[in-house]
Amino acid sequence: MTSFTNLTGAAEIGANCYLIKIGASSIVLDAGVHPKKVGNEAKPRLDLLEEEELQAIMITHAHLDHIGALPVLQEKHPRAEVIMTQATAEVGRVMLHNSVNVMMSQRMFDGVAEYPFFSHGELDHAANNWVTRPYEKPFRIGRSGEVLATLYDAGHILGSCGVLLETQAGMRIFYTGDVQFENQSIIPGAAFPEEGVDVLIMECTHGATERSVNYTREREMNRFAKAIRETLQSGGAALIPVFALGKTQELLYELGKMRDSGRIPDVPIYSGGLGAKVTAVYDRMTYDTPRLQPGFTLRGSVETAPLPRDMEEPLRASPGNIYMVSSGMMSPHTLSNKLAAQVLPHPADAILFVGYSDPESPAARIKAAQPGELVRLGKDAEAGQAYPVQCRVESFDFSGHASRAALLDYARRLSPREIVLVHGDEPARQQMRDELVRYMPAQVRITLPEPGRRCRLSC
Numbered sequence: 001m002t003s004f005t006n007l008t009g010a011a012e013i014g015a016n017c018y019l020i021k022i023g024a025s026s027i028v029l030d031a032g033v034h035p036k037k038v039g040n041e042a043k044p045r046l047d048l049l050e051e052e053e054l055q056a057i058m059i060t061h062a063h064l065d066h067i068g069a070l071p072v073l074q075e076k077h078p079r080a081e082v083i084m085t086q087a088t089a090e091v092g093r094v095m096l097h098n099s100v101n102v103m104m105s106q107r108m109f110d111g112v113a114e115y116p117f118f119s120h121g122e123l124d125h126a127a128n129n130w131v132t133r134p135y136e137k138p139f140r141i142g143r144s145g146e147v148l149a150t151l152y153d154a155g156h157i158l159g160s161c162g163v164l165l166e167t168q169a170g171m172r173i174f175y176t177g178d179v180q181f182e183n184q185s186i187i188p189g190a191a192f193p194e195e196g197v198d199v200l201i202m203e204c205t206h207g208a209t210e211r212s213v214n215y216t217r218e219r220e221m222n223r224f225a226k227a228i229r230e231t232l233q234s235g236g237a238a239l240i241p242v243f244a245l246g247k248t249q250e251l252l253y254e255l256g257k258m259r260d261s262g263r264i265p266d267v268p269i270y271s272g273g274l275g276a277k278v279t280a281v282y283d284r285m286t287y288d289t290p291r292l293q294p295g296f297t298l299r300g301s302v303e304t305a306p307l308p309r310d311m312e313e314p315l316r317a318s319p320g321n322i323y324m325v326s327s328g329m330m331s332p333h334t335l336s337n338k339l340a341a342q343v344l345p346h347p348a349d350a351i352l353f354v355g356y357s358d359p360e361s362p363a364a365r366i367k368a369a370q371p372g373e374l375v376r377l378g379k380d381a382e383a384g385q386a387y388p389v390q391c392r393v394e395s396f397d398f399s400g401h402a403s404r405a406a407l408l409d410y411a412r413r414l415s416p417r418e419i420v421l422v423h424g425d426e427p428a429r430q431q432m433r434d435e436l437v438r439y440m441p442a443q444v445r446i447t448l449p450e451p452g453r454r455c456r457l458s459c
């Protein structure tokens with residue numbers, strides 16, 4: 001029997017972690033932490049793995065909602081083989097070392113006693129045991145090597161992959177991880193298997209997002225350039241909250257191009273911190289990973305203004321500058337959150353959103369606010385000081401995740417027997433299921449796996 005257990009704490013985009021049992025083998029896909037929760041609540045349900053002897057842990061990419069709990073899981077299952085791409089291993093080290101620093105400061109300032117989950121030394125030790133694999137080269141995992149695994153380029157961020165698992169009976173299970181089928185600016189779209197999959201485990205971040213039929217990335221980029229240009233020309237500052245891994249690099253490339261071509265004024269772009277460390281890995285691997293412009297390096301082409309170090313003067317949003325800083329969801333204590341407090345009351349300034357925000361994040365609150373409305377920037381809608389939304393607020397779709405239509409198209413082309421929906425807020429998963437029921441043949445089973453409950457897969 002083949003089974004699937006959703007180990008995320010709740011049905012949402014949280015701490016991604018899934019157990020697949022195939023024959024005598026137990027394999028975990030991803031080991032993330034919840035982006036918004038703090039302390040033990042941020043971990044996936046690792047307690048449900050206590051009775052298991054894991055043979056393999058496969059990590060699809062280095063965003064913390066997929067890799068953040070990996071050293072914790074490794075400590076409990078030291079004999080499990082840990083597999084990812086080379087690029088994920090390199091970026092993963094950067095992300096997890098930064099996560100140790102963040103956890104240490106949360107211990108110090110917020111009194112989170114269980115932090116850090118691991119030290120820098122423990123992380124180095126764990127990372128020394130990671131095994132890296134290239135795309136599209138099958139290898140054996142599981143007890144006695146009974147499962148054949150292959151990684152496929154997921155087009156989401158540097159190093160991201162989907163995982164194909166093939167049982168001895170020839171049944172094929174494919175987990176998309178986070179996927180983008182369209183080309184971004186640096187990273188080409190996914191190269192996924194197009195046939196022969198029995199069970200598709202699919203992310204559905206954008207399951208409830210309606211995209212305009214006129215959407216093209218280029219058109220969206222032009223609208224973005226116009227918003228920046230108008231803001232700077234009217235004496236404002238442009239704040240672009242971004243994720244350090246992925247969005248920072250993709251948009252830095254575009255901002256550099258816009259500045260070079262004169263589509264936006266030649267002004268300083270403030271960017272740095274964790275984003276700059278990740279950029280260094282993107283640049284170092286420019287010839288070793290799929291690229292739209294092999295050989296291109298961001299640091300060789302796009303000059304940025306550095307962010308102040310901790311303890312120095314806090315950053316002030318000054319007219320005529322671009323601030324592309326993390327976090328993308330404006331989580332409390334991050335630079336984008338601090339700058340939002342300065343920018344919100346100024347009509348000449350702008351906040352330009354460029355990606356997904358958790359519905360309860362400060363970013364989502366600002367997106368949903370009417371002009372002039374008061375919003376708070378704390379951990380929930382009641383926390384922190386209130387600021388009036390006087391600045392320009394716009395949202396742009398440069399997502400690293402596939403649109404609903406692209407996910408539906410892929411599912412239809414692949415025509416599996418069963419589709420398991422993961423990595424989506426509840427409305428996204430529900431709507432994705434409804435669409436799949438409408439567009440897939442009636443016999444296709446669609447599963448929304450409840451957290452903590454084991455379900456049998458149709459293979």
Ligand SMILES: [Zn+2]
Pocket residue numbers: 061063156178
């Ligand atoms: Zn991701």
Ligand SMILES: [Zn+2]
Pocket residue numbers: 016063065066178423
């Ligand atoms: Zn994710």
